Amino acid sequence: MTLENVTIINAPDRLDHEGENGASPPLGCVRVAYAAKSAGANEYFIDGQHYPTVREVMSKLPEKTQIAGISYNMGSIDQTVALIKGIFDSGIEKILVGGQAVIPTAENFVKSFADSRIIACSGDGEPAIQGLVLGKSLEDIPNLVYFEDGQVRRTPAELTDYEDLNFEGQVNGFDWQSYFEYTQRFFGHNRASAYFTDGCPNRMGEDELSGCSFCTRRRTGSIRSVTPEQAYNHLKFLKEQGAEQININDDTFFASPGLLKGLAEQFEKKGELGLGLHVYARVSELTPQRLDLAQRIGVKSALVGIESGNSHIRKANGKPISDERILEAGRLCKERGISYDGAFIIGMIGETPQTAKDTVSLIRKLAQEGISQNSYADRFIPLPGCLGYHLIQQKLPSNPVLKQKYGNQFTRWDYDWSVLADAQLELNTSITREQAFNNLEEIRKINEASGVKPIIA
Helix, strand or coil: CCCCEEEEEECCCCCCCCCCCCCCCCHHHHHHHHHHHHCCCEEEEEEHHHCCCHHHHHHCCCCCCCEEEEECCHHHHHHHHHHHHHHHHCCCCEEEEECCCCHHHHHHHHHHHCCCCEEEECCCHHHHHHHHHCCCCHHHCCCEEEEECCEEEECCCCCCCHHHCCCCCCCCCCCHHHHHHHHHHHCCCCEEEECCEECCHHHCCCCCCCCCCCCCCCCCCCCEECCHHHHHHHHHHHHHCCCCEEEECCCCCCCCHHHHHHHHHHHHHHCCCCCEEEEEECHHHCCHHHHHHHHHCCEEEEEEEEECCCHHHHHHCCCCCCHHHHHHHHHHHHHCCCEEEEEEEECCCCCCHHHHHHHHHHHHHHHHCCCCCCEEEEECCCCCCCHHHHHHHHHHHHCHHHHHHHHHHHCCCCCCHHHHHHHHHHHHCCCCHHHHHHHHHHHHHHHHHCCCCCEEC
16 A cells, blocks of 8 residues: 655754754755655655744644654654654654664664554665555565564665755755755855765775764765766756855765766856855865865865874774874865864863863864864764764673663663763763863864854854
């Protein structure tokens, strides 16, 4: 039996990052909604960022909804529990829960509900939602984890071909203008978002825990991307919608050099778009050749994961880059008018009071030399799927006191992220919570002295 009425919901997030909530659409949710539409469903999309309570989200739920898809993150776990309860009470037949947060905890998630109506998506949501819409048996639908006959079952993984994705398809309930209202308040201009590439070179190895110690990105074994022509056409489409600047939310914009070069060729062939692009990057990728291409297509800023001011801490946490290379990359960006924005984490594995001070010192040096005026900083939050989380799980059994204090948080899907962050400091570092926040405050002051709005999560 086909299930024709599908509503995709981005769960309300109680973490308001500097008032930015509501400005960035959950593009994965929108793509899944369009995938449902392309399979013949009547689709509807609700972004919980724009509604502060679950009650308001539920009031927007179409009455005839048969499948509800929910995406959540660490800041919306409580809201997700309430959403699931409300959806159950409304009599909806299936709930598909997806997103990066659920993937590493999918089996615990399904087991905790032990209800055949609720299903976890363990990979790409497009083939999963299409299978449900078409009425296929769960065992024949890829990327699912579900509860049946008292057991948790998992279906094979299937990756979506990015070249087959439609980024311009209209979805009921989604309108760029509603996001521009938020970006005008936060950025002072119409800013859209795009997503062209999936995958990070640091996560290509067979070891599930290789790469950066804080990364929970699922390992697909490949870097997938749209074609340069698709990327250009989508940027043009966003400009036609009214966008002036665009965040490209790829794990790292430079992960696919062919896409970057091809996109520059598209600009030369079809014309400049006059858009400012803001991208993510790794220090090692910021070479003169790649930055020349980035400059040609209008890249205005690169958010670069530096993470620590101490080279030993960087190496131990999957970022083996030298101070010299960090400074060189920043100078190369500055020469091309590209803002070099460093992202840092206090409380990396092995952090000491001195290494945390080293991070503050590097941020100060970058600011004083005019290399980087914007520094983003946060505590290390060991989410399920990352090395930090794994190490804590290994250490807890031998420490009864800390096991009592933190243990239940490391066996459940509905964890309290702030408790996980405290556990990271206590088990994987030698700095205290007070020291961590003192360092974050120092970083905030450096940003203020540079005349920019401090971005401290």
